[in-house]
Amino acid sequence: MGNSCVNIEFSKGLFYIWDKSFLFAMNYQNTLAFAQQQDKEDALSHVRNQFHIPKDKNGNEWHYFTGNSLGLQPKSTKKYIDQELEDWANLGVEGHFEAKNPWLHYHELLTDKMAKIVGAKPIEVVVMNTLTANLHLLMVSFYRPTKTKYKIVIESDAFPSDRYAVESQLKFHGFDPEEGIIEWKPNQGESLLNIDDLESIIKFEGDEIALLLIGGVNYYTGQFLDLKRIAAIGHSKECVVGIDLAHGAGNIQPNLHDSGVDFAAWCTYKYLNSGPGSLAGLFVHEKHAHNKNLPRFAGWWNHNKETRFNMRMPVDVMQGAEGWQLSNPPILSMAAIRASLDLFDEVGMDALREKSEKLTGYFEYLISQIDSDAIKIITPNNPKERGCQISIQVKNADKSLHQKLTENNMITDWREPDVIRCAPTPMYNSFEDVYQMVKTLSSILCEGKEV
Numbered sequence: 072m073g074n075s076c077v078n079i080e081f082s083k084g085l086f087y088i089w090d091k092s093f094l095f096a097m098n099y100q101n102t103l104a105f106a107q108q109q110d111k112e113d114a115l116s117h118v119r120n121q122f123h124i125p126k127d128k129n130g131n132e133w134h135y136f137t138g139n140s141l142g143l144q145p146k147s148t149k150k151y152i153d154q155e156l157e158d159w160a161n162l163g164v165e166g167h168f169e170a171k172n173p174w175l176h177y178h179e180l181l182t183d184k185m186a187k188i189v190g191a192k193p194i195e196v197v198v199m200n201t202l203t204a205n206l207h208l209l210m211v212s213f214y215r216p217t218k219t220k221y222k223i224v225i226e227s228d229a230f231p232s233d234r235y236a237v238e239s240q241l242k243f244h245g246f247d248p249e250e251g252i253i254e255w256k257p258n259q260g261e262s263l264l265n266i267d268d269l270e271s272i273i274k275f276e277g278d279e280i281a282l283l284l285i286g287g288v289n290y291y292t293g294q295f296l297d298l299k300r301i302a303a304i305g306h307s308k309e310c311v312v313g314i315d316l317a318h319g320a321g322n323i324q325p326n327l328h329d330s331g332v333d334f335a336a337w338c339t340y341k342y343l344n345s346g347p348g349s350l351a352g353l354f355v356h357e358k359h360a361h362n363k364n365l366p367r368f369a370g371w372w373n374h375n376k377e378t379r380f381n382m383r384m385p386v387d388v389m390q391g392a393e394g395w396q397l398s399n400p401p402i403l404s405m406a407a408i409r410a411s412l413d414l415f416d417e418v419g420m421d422a423l424r425e426k427s428e429k430l431t432g433y434f435e436y437l438i439s440q441i442d443s444d445a446i447k448i449i450t451p452n453n454p455k456e457r458g459c460q461i462s463i464q465v466k467n468a469d470k471s472l473h474q475k476l477t478e479n480n481m482i483t484d485w486r487e488p489d490v491i492r493c494a495p496t497p498m499y500n501s502f503e504d505v506y507q508m509v510k511t512l513s514s515i516l517c518e519g520k521e522v
């Protein structure tokens with residue numbers, strides 16, 4: 072590796088980004104001064120100061136590119152959690168009704184803002200449990216296999232937890248996962264999924280398929296799929312369509328309601344910056360909101376709020392997504408989610424998305440300036456088909472490359488066999504972060520030669 076590196080200090084260049092509707096040129100430059108100027112002009116640059124940015128032992132800030140794994144902590148989170156600790160200390164059980172934000176209804180404080188982030192109606196969204204648990208609960212209701220229509224389509228490189236969940240659902244219903252799982256694969260020699268291939272799968276095997284469970288943004292390549300088209304393709308053969316939005320929520324704008332997908336779930340500790348293992352989101356499309364006949368598991372929290380505490384009534388399931396709740400939820404975790412959602416609401420997904428496209432565009436441009444055939448971006452280059460993740464494949468690389476990046480304060484994610492995933496998030500990453508990252512990567516690839 073590395074012998075084809077050239078000096079990348081840094082040419083000026085027009086960089087063309089292909090967009091479906093138009094072609095526009097960003098006048099990106101490969102200099103620190105340019106990156107810093109972009110940060111100055113960035114209307115969201117102040118938002119970075121609202122986050123704790125981890126530092127190395129010499130006090131230098133990390134260049135943090137793993138917001139797709141665990142988002143950084145907003146400085147406001149502590150205040151939100153402290154409020155609940157204080158109310159618990161002072162009020163005990165009375166806090167359910169008397170806390171500043173009564174715990175009984177606390178989850179409702181999250182609903183509107185979460186719904187806005189994923190493009191849903193409030194009745195379609197609830198925050199509860201964790202992601203994989205929610206996927207199972209949703210499959211209890213929406214994966215209703217018959218002897219002949221029981222198969223499940225997933226992406227060939229689906230996140231392992233999703234694959235395990237689907238396998239276990241098949242087994243639970245008495246099917247063999249080997250036969251029951253249909254993989255939607257990229258074509259030979261390619262990294263990205265082609266939606267026409269999904270269309271063929273459904274066309275030829277749709278009568279045997281009960282469910283599509285697809286990552287809306289693929290965790291490995293960062294590919295953002297066309298949810299509306301996936302929904303239409305699935306529904307054309309009466310397959311239920313579910314979306315895992317773990318890598319989408321707070322990143323892209325999935326417009327869940329308009330997409331027409333039946334259900335979705337996502338975690339809040341990635342782009343939604345709500346803390347390790349924090350609660351998850353759940354979406355059930357409005358068309359199912361009033362269907363009380365859907366089979367589902369029950370607990371006291373899917374029971375009608377008005378009569379919940381009478382305790383002796385037969386279960387009276389709530390309408391909408393709230394009707395999938397089981398338990399009274401952990402308020403401390405919800406407080407962290409609330410802090411983050413308030414920040415998202417203040418900044419707005421439109422502004423975040425706009426910055427996101429510029430940041431990843433800059434990242435892509437800088438990578439293109441490294442004249443090495445060892446390195447390739449596997450994320451789509453159309454900004455409409457990706458979020459704020461750039462996955463870089465490095466020929467013959469091993470984990471030592473990732474180690475060297477980390478030693479240089481570049482916090483990235485390594486995926487075997489040869490992919491570095493980097494997420495410049497518009498909330499707290501800067502153009503300078505991106506510049507430093509690519510410069511460091513380039514100098515490592517060139518084996519220490521000055522660049």
Ligand SMILES: *Cc1c(COP(=O)(O)O)cnc(C)c1O
Nearest residue numbers: 201202203230232290315317338
């Ligand atoms: C992060 C992630 C998960 C993790 O699931 P948890 O239940 O939150 O542990 C599952 N699926 C996908 C696609 C993910 O990106």
